[in-house]
Amino acid sequence: MNQIIANTSILSPLLPIVVFLFLKKRNNRKPLWVIFIYLILTFLFDAVRSVTQDQFLEFYLFRAFTVIEYFCFSYYLYSILTISFKKWLIPLVGIFIIVINIKYVIGVEIIEEFDAVTTSIEAILIILLSITYFYEVIQRNTVSIIYANKSFWIVAAMLVYLSANLFLFITSKYLTPEERNFYWFINDTSNTLKNILFTIAFILPVSENNQPKKEFHSYDEHPFLN
Amino acid sequence: MFFIQISNHQSPVSLVLFFGTVGMLALTIGLIVFIIFHQRKVIRYQMRLQKLEQEQQKMLLNASIRLQEEERQRIAADLHDDAGPLLATARLYLNENLVNLDKSSQLQSIYNAKQIIDDTIQLIRNISHSLMPPTLKNFGLESAVNDLFQKISGSGSMNATSRFHEYKERLHPDTELIIFRVIQELVNNIIKHSNSSFIHLTQNLGGNKLYIRMHHDGKGITQQDFERLSKSFNAGLGLKNIQSRLRLLHGLILFEKDASQSYYKVTIEIPTNDEDE
Numbered sequence: 001m002n003q004i005i006a007n008t009s010i011l012s013p014l015l016p017i018v019v020f021l022f023l024k025k026r027n028n029r030k031p032l033w034v035i036f037i038y039l040i041l042t043f044l045f046d047a048v049r050s051v052t053q054d055q056f057l058e059f060y061l062f063r064a065f066t067v068i069e070y071f072c073f074s075y076y077l078y079s080i081l082t083i084s085f086k087k088w089l090i091p092l093v094g095i096f097i098i099v100i101n102i103k104y105v106i107g108v109e110i111i112e113e114f115d116a117v118t119t120s121i122e123a124i125l126i127i128l129l130s131i132t133y134f135y136e137v138i139q140r141n142t143v144s145i146i147y148a149n150k151s152f153w154i155v156a157a158m159l160v161y162l163s164a165n166l167f168l169f170i171t172s173k174y175l176t177p178e179e180r181n182f183y184w185f186i187n188d189t190s191n192t193l194k195n196i197l198f199t200i201a202f203i204l205p206v207s208e209n210n211q212p213k214k215e216f217h218s219y220d221e222h223p224f225l226n
Numbered sequence: 227m228f229f230i231q232i233s234n235h236q237s238p239v240s241l242v243l244f245f246g247t248v249g250m251l252a253l254t255i256g257l258i259v260f261i262i263f264h265q266r267k268v269i270r271y272q273m274r275l276q277k278l279e280q281e282q283q284k285m286l287l288n289a290s291i292r293l294q295e296e297e298r299q300r301i302a303a304d305l306h307d308d309a310g311p312l313l314a315t316a317r318l319y320l321n322e323n324l325v326n327l328d329k330s331s332q333l334q335s336i337y338n339a340k341q342i343i344d345d346t347i348q349l350i351r352n353i354s355h356s357l358m359p360p361t362l363k364n365f366g367l368e369s370a371v372n373d374l375f376q377k378i379s380g381s382g383s384m385n386a387t388s389r390f391h392e393y394k395e396r397l398h399p400d401t402e403l404i405i406f407r408v409i410q411e412l413v414n415n416i417i418k419h420s421n422s423s424f425i426h427l428t429q430n431l432g433g434n435k436l437y438i439r440m441h442h443d444g445k446g447i448t449q450q451d452f453e454r455l456s457k458s459f460n461a462g463l464g465l466k467n468i469q470s471r472l473r474l475l476h477g478l479i480l481f482e483k484d485a486s487q488s489y490y491k492v493t494i495e496i497p498t499n500d501e502d503e
Contacts, residue, residue: 134261138268146265156258163254167246174239183240186247 002185009188010050012195013043019202027150027202031079035154035198038072041065042191063101063115070097070122073158077129080151081136093125119169123162130159150201157197164190282457286473289466296463301353308349316342359406367402368393371409371427378413378425386413388427397436397498404471405438405496408479411464412440412492420444420490431498438494446490452481472496 020027020036027036045065049058074090097118133155137146146152168186175183319339327335362370368390378386396402409427416425422444430437447455456465472479477496484491 131257134257137261138264145269146262159254159258160251163250164247166250167243170246171239171243175243179240183243 002182002188005185005188005192006050009191010043010046012192013039013046016195016198016202017043019199023202026204026206031076032150032154032202034072034075035201038069039195039198041068063118066115066118066122067094067098067101070094070126073122073126074129076154077126077133077158080155081129081133090125090129093121097122116169116173119172120166123166123169126158126162127166130155130162148204150204150206153197153201153204157194157201160197161190161194164193285457286466286470289463290470293463293467301357304349304353309346312342312346312349316346358403362402362406363399366393366396367406368429370402370406374406374410374413375425375427378417383417384422385424386426387424388429390429392431393429397496401475401496404475405436405494408468408471408494409438409440411468415464416440416442416444416446420446434498436496436498438496440492441484441489443489446483446492447481448483449481452479 017036017039020032020039027033042065045061049061052058071094074094078090100118101115133151137152165187168183172180316339319335319342359370359373361373371388371390375386375388378384397405413425416422420442422442424441424443426441428439430439452465456469468479472494475496477494479495480491480493482491482493483489
């Protein structure tokens with residue numbers, strides 16, 4: 001059963017990739033291309049990992065993949081968020097993740113199969129950014145339906161995937177290899193679900209971006225002389 | 227099934243992982259569902275608001291059409307009741323019997339006819355001026371308002387003063403006319419309903435906006451009263467007309483009571499370089 005779930009997870013990125021290529025015209029936006037590239041890399045990483053089963057290769061792949069995943073997701077969120085918050089935090093955390101990974105790669109004292117710290121940081125930050133996006137959606141004064149929007153499905157995919165995996169990432173350091181293999185189906189299932197949600201996003205037609213309504217001028221600001 | 231398997235592992239980490247994952251998923255799904263439902267609620271509210279706005283627009287349009295009709299009827303009545311009889315009388319003086327009269331009677335008739343024609347010219351001029359004040363057309367809003375306020379002060383019923391602080395460049399003639407009509411309507415309302423002893427008008431510029439504020443010490447209305455009255459079907463055309471005129475200029479109006487509670491203020495805000503114009 002677990003093998004079926006794992007294989008489905010490995011093959012699942014192909015679905016959004018094919019849909020994206022078929023409906024390229026309606027997805028021809030830079031942030032969506034980033035997601036598309038991310039999906040290709042996901043498929044390649046998982047395929048290589050499942051074929052080789054090499055511990056060293058897995059060690060490097062996990063670390064590289066965390067960095068790539070973080071930058072792809074954060075770039076997408078960065079491009080859709082309009083709120084004026086501290087956006088510089090996104091590349092800063094990215095650099096932090098790279099530094100930690102380099103430290104692990106250079107000072108290989110104990111080769112851990114899974115990079116629990118960086119994946120957990122990545123997951124927490126992307127979850128927070130996704131919540132910020134949803135907060136923005138609530139604040140926006142638009143009349144368009146949220147689930148007719150590509151961004152909604154992509155952010156929902158990221159949120160579901162990372163929130164399902166967060167505790168797996170955090171606790172992976174304390175799990176035995178058998179336990180980790182047993183619980184890895186959480187990752188596989190959420191990965192498949194994420195790819196289904198990405199597919200929905202790619203299928204959706206481009207929705208018109210409704211601008212927030214113009215606010216009324218406050219009379220208190222009148223520079224009035226009597 | 228999964229829970230039984232977790233229990234079999236008997237590791238506290240497994241339990242943390244299980245409950246953490248289930249909790250996170252529940253929170254995520256809950257958040258997404260909440261956002262969808264909340265947004266649907268917001269959309270329903272917005273649609274209702276749009277419908278109300280459309281109704282309001284329709285009401286304003288009706289008011290404007292009614293006002294136009296009333297204006298036409300007034301002009302028609304002026305022409306029919308005043309100009310018509312005057313010209314008919316002039317015609318009587320100049321009818322063909324004039325040739326049969328003696329010289330002095332003829333001169334008297336011609337003089338009378340001239341007088342009547344002069345009156346008619348004056349009447350037509352008055353009608354024309356009420357349609358487009360010549361001071362406004364030739365000298366601009368500041369002069370037209372000063373002229374209007376001088377006439378009010380001259381009548382002795384109340385003291386009316388106006389002061390334009392920053393009106394070096396004239397606005398577009400159509401904009402000036404609309405602002406003048408709004409001021410006229412407000413002044414008429416103050417004279418008719420407020421029982422005040424004075425009106426003071428000031429003009430200022432702030433950013434890209436023109437501000438006109440009127441003060442009076444009589445009985446006035448607040449913004450709530452204005453909104454209530456302009457939404458009411460039974461309310462007079464005046465306020466609806468002010469609103470529709472200001473909407474044309476993308477302007478705003480605010481009725482308020484002075485902090486001292488002794489004066490009422492009306493502030494008009496007009497964008498001076500509106501993009502849509």
